[in-house]
Amino acid sequence: MKKLGWMALVAGALTSVGCGTEPLEESRARPVVERYAALVHENYSDAVTKARELRATVDAFVADPTEAKLTSARGAWLAARPAYGQSEAFRFYGGPIDDEDTGPEGRINAWPLDEAYIDSVEGAPEAGIINATTEYPTLSEELLISLNERDGETNIATGYHAIEFLLWGQDRSVTGPGNRPASDFVTAPNAARRRQYLKLATDLLVKDLESVQAQWAPGADNYGKKFSAQEPEEAVLQVLTGLGSLSGAELSGERMTVAYDNKDQEDEHSCFSDNTKADLYANALGIQNVYLGRYGTQDGKGLDELVAAVDAKLDTEMKQRLQASLDAIQAIPGPFDQAITGAENAEGRQKVKAAIDALKAQTDTLVDVATALGITLNLE
Structure with a gap:
């Protein structure tokens, strides 16, 4: 299974559409593009704020x-x-999040994660970077960055899921998440290094998110301005x-179909905290946000206005598909790792x-939306 940093091979071409309305006429399309850039900054700003709040609670816990x-x-x-x-x-x-050379996505949210790469696990009490005191006598952000994805895509050393594993530990429960005791950070072997690792990973997460936020900040000479x-x-x-890559190969494929086919807890997105269903819902909501031009209480011109101008029926269908996906994800009984198990006729499956x-239906309609706007979208 590929980690979250998987990149779709997407090719697009611009084509003309027949006689009449120019689907991406400057005066109508420009405000949609500008709203998108503002929405991105709003979303990343929210992510940074929440990550800073996480850092504050981690600092309090470590102390x-x-x-x-x-x-x-x-x-x-x-x-x-x-x-x-x-x-x-x-x-x-x-874009800035997953630029091939500079994007920090692989440090922020890569998965799946091999727990034994970071810390001790059941049956291997001396496993992981935390317990490798001879090989890695001094922990630092630079070390964690260098070790992230070294020698394999499951060798994840940083990001949300490394922090998740440290906070919850392995999930051995069929009814709930992992339940690592606080004593692992006090009296267990290498407790001080475990505290240090947690703080380093959290600090780095905040910094990486801030770097992406800055690239979309309004009024600056940055990626958002060029976009x-x-x-x-x-x-x-x-x-x-x-939108099409997240909806299709990534969300319905890597994040759901792989886990569904394998019936393996290790293939779910947030396997230590049992937060996978909420993760999936947030991903689908992000797609809807962009189509409608909204984030939270902020609203503006979205793709829906461009689509409605050339094909009102298609716009209605797209909105219905977006809501249907959210409703379908919400209907999955939790926890996700139990929903994927059992017989084919089990409610969860x-x-x-x-x-x-x-x-999948939503992704097909997104391709139709692209076509209606004079764009050919070829998604893997």
């Missing part, structure tokens, strides 16, 4: 590792996930590439399959 403060840190991690999950609609076209200044056709192609099918 005084009690069960109560561990619970608070877990709550802050869960609260930080929706904002980032929605932001994944901005991926897959080489907004390009021809609307090129900008809309990138937007639809991000049927609900997961229904959500996969809804996302």
Whole structure:
């Protein structure tokens, strides 16, 4: 199974549409492009705010590792996930988050994660970077960055899921998440290094998110400025590439179908905290956000206005598909790792399959949307 940093091979071409309305006419398309750039910044700003709140709770826990403060840190991690999950609609076209050379996505949200690469696990009490005191006598951000994805895509050393594993530990429960005790950070072997690792990973997460946020900040000479200044056709192609790639091969494929086919907890997105269903919902919500031009309470011109101008029926269908996907994900009984198990006629598996099918139908309609706007979108 590929990690989250998987990149779709997407090719787009601009084509003309027949006689009449120019689907991406400058005066109508430019405000949509500019709204997209503003929406991206709003979303990343929210993700940064939540990550800073997570950092504050981790700092408090590291300074005084009690069960109560561990619970608070877990709550802050869960609260930080929706904002980032929605932001994944901005991926897959080489933007700041996953630029081939400089994008930090692989450090932020890569998965699946081999727990034994970081710390001790059941049956291997001396496993992981934390316990490798001779090989890695000094922990640092630079070390964790250098070790992230070294010698394999499951060798994840940083990001949300490394932090998740440290906070929850392995999930051995069929009814709930992992339940690592606070004593692992106090009296267990290498407890001080475990605290240090948790703090380093959290600090790095905040820095990486801040770097992406800055690239979309309004009024700056950055990626967001260049994005907004390009021809609307090129900008809309990138937007639809991000939506189609997340909806199709990534969300319905890598994140859901692989786990559904394998019936393996290790293939789910947030396997330590049992937050996978919420992650999937946030991803789908991010796609809807972009199509409608909204984030939270902020609203503006979205792709829906461009589509409605050339094909009102298609716009209605797209909106229905987007909501149907959200509803289908919400209908999956939790936890996700149990929903994917059992016989084919088990309720959980049927609900997961229904959500996969809804996302596939949504992706097909996104391709139709692109066509209506004079864009050919070829998605892997």
